[in-house]
Amino acid sequence: MGELNVSLVAVDRKIWSGTASMVVAKTLEGEIGILPQHEPVLALLADSPVRITTTEGRLITVAVHGGFFSVDSDNVAILAESAELGGEIDVERAQLALDRAKAAGADTEDEQAAIARAETRLKVALADQHKEHASDASGGHRVGG
16 A cells, blocks of 8 residues: 655744555545545634554644645645644643633633634543653653654
């Protein structure tokens, strides 16, 4: 089976690039899984985690907020308004941000978007923390950090 060439960038920086066997993202139409030789796709991203399985089998989880998702000839481009790798997000701070966002209310579209962003960040941070603990328990190690 082939591989995907993936590039994930935010407005302010390059987040991750490399080869992958699979990419899972949530678009406004729903969740989409991309494997090599997928048909071309262009979609708007929802605020959600993006999961990249590298060709080495490592899982990269990224909190993505808005942007575009493009697939063409095994090239996957994720252009996010903002994005953070799971390992960059502090779980306690993410939980506090979610608590503050919920306390502010969900009456307006902006308040609802703030809650969605905070929930995504917390979900990604917890997933990354769980992945680290599972790696520690199995005697493995974290690559690149």
